[in-house]
Amino acid sequence: MLSGYFASATSEWLISSPVLAVIAHYAPASLNALMASTYSLTVVTGMYWGSKISGFASPVVKTGAFQSRHSETLFGVLGLAALGLVIISLLVACVIRRQAGRHQENDLASVLY
Numbered sequence: 001m002l003s004g005y006f007a008s009a010t011s012e013w014l015i016s017s018p019v020l021a022v023i024a025h026y027a028p029a030s031l032n033a034l035m036a037s038t039y040s041l042t043v044v045t046g047m048y049w050g051s052k053i054s055g056f057a058s059p060v061v062k063t064g065a066f067q068s069r070h071s072e073t074l075f076g077v078l079g080l081a082a083l084g085l086v087i088i089s090l091l092v093a094c095v096i097r098r099q100a101g102r103h104q105e106n107d108l109a110s111v112l113y
Contacts, residue, residue, distance in 0.1 A: 012043065016039075016043070019039055020036055020039065023035045023036050023039060024036075053074070053078070056074065
């Protein structure tokens with residue numbers, strides 16, 4: 001358990017520094033603290049839900065690691081849900097890119113005429 005916590009804490013330490021540096025570089029000064037706190041809140045929420053899911057997936061009778069069909073079903077459903085979210089995100093990104101292109105065309109037309 002200690003080694004798992006060490007790996008989690010180390011990975012969070014290595015990831016959070018570059019993320020906060022990117023936020024400080026690209027975010028406007030007035031939104032810097034808000035974006036940094038939103039990132040921290042997202043990390044904490046992810047850790048909370050991860051612990052809830054792992055507690056739900058752990059078998060009641062300790063028969064061994066990954067011998068429970070319950071955890072296989074749970075992580076299969078979570079994997080499909082993540083795949084669905086990726087597809088939805090890609091579709092939304094395509095729509096936003098198309099609308100941004102139309103917006104730029106309208107701005108160019110208003111400048112020219």
